[in-house]
Amino acid sequence: MSEKNREGKRNARERLAVERRKQKAADKRRRTLIVGASVVCVLALATVVGVLAANAGKSGKSGASGPAIAPSGATGKGALAIPVGKDSAKSTLTVWEDFRCPACRAFETAYRPTIHQLVDAGQLRVEYHLVTLIDGNLGGSGSRSAANAAACAQDAGKFSGYHDVLYDNQPKETQDTFADNAKLIELSGKVGGLDSPAFQKCVKDGTHDSWVVKSNAAFQSARFSGTPTVLLGGKNLFEDRTMTPAKLKQMVEAAGKS
Structure with a gap:
């Protein structure tokens, strides 16, 4: 095999190795984003549940008392x-x-x-x-x-x-x-x-x-x-x-x- 061919194959292997490293890095970033997004979704859901629970728990401590007086023209x-x-x-x-x-x-x-x-x-x-x-x-x-x-x-x-x-x-x-x-x-x-x-x-x-x-x-x-x-x-x-x-x-x- 000529020196030129060996050099060409070596360069091709190096390029392939570089591409594989890039792909692994991209896959890692993608997995991180997916996990991160899942955590955010879980936290968001927990927040919503927490909000509802907090509000329900505070319904008697809201600072509002007396009859519910609807504004003029309220419907439904x-x-x-x-x-x-x-x-x-x-x-x-x-x-x-x-x-x-x-x-x-x-x-x-x-x-x-x-x-x-x-x-x-x-x-x-x-x-x-x-x-x-x-x-x-x-x-x-x-x-x-x-x-x-x-x-x-x-x-x-x-x-x-x-x-x-x-x-x-x-x-x-x-x-x-x-x-x-x-x-x-x-x-x-x-x-x-x-x-x-x-x-x-x-x-x-x-x-x-x-x-x-x-x-x-x-x-x-x-x-x-x-x-x-x-x-x-x-x-x-x-x-x-x-x-x-x-x-x-x-x-x-x-x-x-x-």
Whole structure:
């Protein structure tokens, strides 16, 4: 065998060895990612279970007492839904949300323009259910206080605008900024006609706190996996990885033509 051929074979073996080392490294990284993802999923599931257990355990220690006073115009079983849109709309979007929840804000950011468009066109009605998962998970009372303030805004006929302001000014998940009534009242100044003595008293008194606790208990009983839970015709849109605002619009418009 010539020296040239031997050199060629040696180079080929070396290249093969290099490729095998790269493949082993890639396989190791892939196994690490799979294991890591599995751990994250397990931890996420444990967190959800922990949140539900924490909330259930705190139901009697929530700081809310007295009768559950529903906000004006609340509908559905137990009057736990705040409706936005016309009753005549052929499609109803049911949203379970927490004002401290980053994923809820992400949903809002992506879908709000489309939802507003469909609501304004009379094609979609939205029923909002307010829950307090983050309070149970990280402590604090910002979820409940913000939900109470939103219910107070509903009493004033300003829910939709204040709802959007809360998400636009959502603090970091670990910061319980919404527990401060003064902050919630300050934000009401961004919604024309909302900041009034009646609204301020409703916020400070926690008028709808017990109603929020009742709403959160209904969420737990339904055994939803987390917030936001967004349902259209019984289908959880947030769990549909193919869902987009455009697809939601198509579904609602198709229902309107049927």
